[in-house]
Amino acid sequence: MKSRWHGRNQLAQNLLAYAGPLTRDQHELYREIVENARLAVGVHWVQLTQYVPDTGDVRQLAISGFHLPRMRRAARAFSRLMGGMQLLDVTANVSENAFVHGLYAEGLEIEGRERDVTGQRVPRVVVNLAESVGMRWMMGFPLKAGGQVRGSLNFHSAKPLTSRQRIVARAMTRQVELLFENAELSQDLAQSVQDLRAAQTQLMLEEDRIKSELAMELHGRVQTRLLILWRRLNRVIASMDPDDPQRGPLEAIAENLDQIRDVDVRGVSHRLAPPILAAGLYPSLLFLGSLYYPEMDVTVTTDPILDPREYPDLPPEVRFPLYRIVEEALANAYHHGHAKHAGVHWAFSADHLTLTVRDDGAGMSAEAAGEGLGLVGMRTRAQYLGGTFAIQPMREGGCEVSVSLPGLDAWKEMESGD
Ligand SMILES: Nc1ncnc2c1ncn2[C@@H]1O[C@H](COP(=O)(O)OP(=O)(O)OP(=O)(O)O)[C@@H](O)[C@H]1O
Ligand SMILES: [Mg+2]
Secondary structure (H helix, E strand, O other), X not given: OXXXXXXXXXXXXXXXXXXXXXXXXXXXXHHHHXXXXXXXXXXXXXXXXXXXXXXXXXXXXXXXXXXXXXXHHHHHHHHHHOOOOOHHHOEEEOOOOHXXXXXXXXXXXXXXXXXXXXXXXXXXXXXXXXXXXXXXXXXXEEEEEOOEEEEEEEEEEOOOOOHHHHHHHHHHHHHXXXXXXXXXXXXXXXXXXXXXXXXXXXXXXXXXXXXHHHHHHHHHHHHHHHHHHHHXXXXXXXXXXXXXXXXXXXXXXXHHHHHHHHHHHXXXXXXXXXXXXXXXXXHHHHHHHHOOOOOOEEEEEEEOOOOOXXXXXXXXXXXXHHHHHHHHHHHHHHHOOOOOEEEEEEEEOOOEEEEEXXXXXXXXXXXXXXXXXXXXXXXXXXXXXXXXXEEEXXXXXXXXXXXXXXXXXXXXXXXXXX
């Protein structure tokens, strides 16, 4: 049912956008609208029109009752009288007469005799023809969406509509309006979601970039300078008299300095982006898994089985997001699943690449199905790489995260294309 409504929204959007020739599906939807309205109100003929405010043009989208023999005859007679023109080809302009202007430009319900509404522009014989098939009277209802008139639903009958018929006609009109409003809302919503996704992707990739720059800066420049300072200090200490009372405190400072370099600076830089990433994805995954030992045992396997020195290389732009995905998947397995084991599996070929992270933890509960930044980040990175992302509980317990991407050939091309 959902997809049917989605389809309807698409069609209604086309109506709002004043598309060119109608597609088969549009024909069907519009015919359904007019046919339902005709049956509900109980008149001979209902007409659905579309209005373009910029030009003031009105065109017919559908007319009901074509299957009725007398309407078919009337339509054929119309075509004969108008030199081959079909009923649906008839267009009008709101400047034509007060009735039409009131309906479309002012958004008013209009009511009048067919010959008054159609004005001078429709040949007398055609008006006579309409009247001969019982269309003497016309009542038009504006179709509004987003505060603007987008078209109208016009009811043609032998006599003025009764008050009951008017109520039903208004209700039908409102239903069509809701269809259009719905279409417009879902269009806006889809656009906002798209904008948000794009912004999120940008933000995430920028974060990746800054992190790796920071890591390089800390790892390279800051760590090296601290190392130089530490060596100089050690040289000063070595040149000091062994009994110098300053020697002890200076040694303590040197020790401290080395700790800051090794634990703080190096540790932070590694967490931002491990230097091993420069060596390739496979060793990075081994490194990532080792961080959880012994609380969680992580195995890294590949298909085909690899000699650790002969893994295929991926460009850094691909390696880094994939690393982040596995990092998040393992973090979730550890934090949320309290897993004891996790398996990272990397399968690759020339045209396909998959990364799977399975854990033996608690699995995802239905109420935890909401996405935090972690899942959004994984999905965004996978999509950015032109792939797909999925997370699901496994039957035997635990969770499975899988990312599927284009294969090695695509990335090779990317490298040579740069
Ligand atoms: N491997 C897993 N095992 C069990 N639950 C999981 C697992 N992975 C994800 N979840 C569930 O999915 C939710 C969303 O995960 P997500 O990583 O998006 O957010 P988070 O980890 O809660 O927060 P953060 O934004 O810091 O990552 C988690 O809160 C958790 O309930
Ligand atoms: Mg998380």
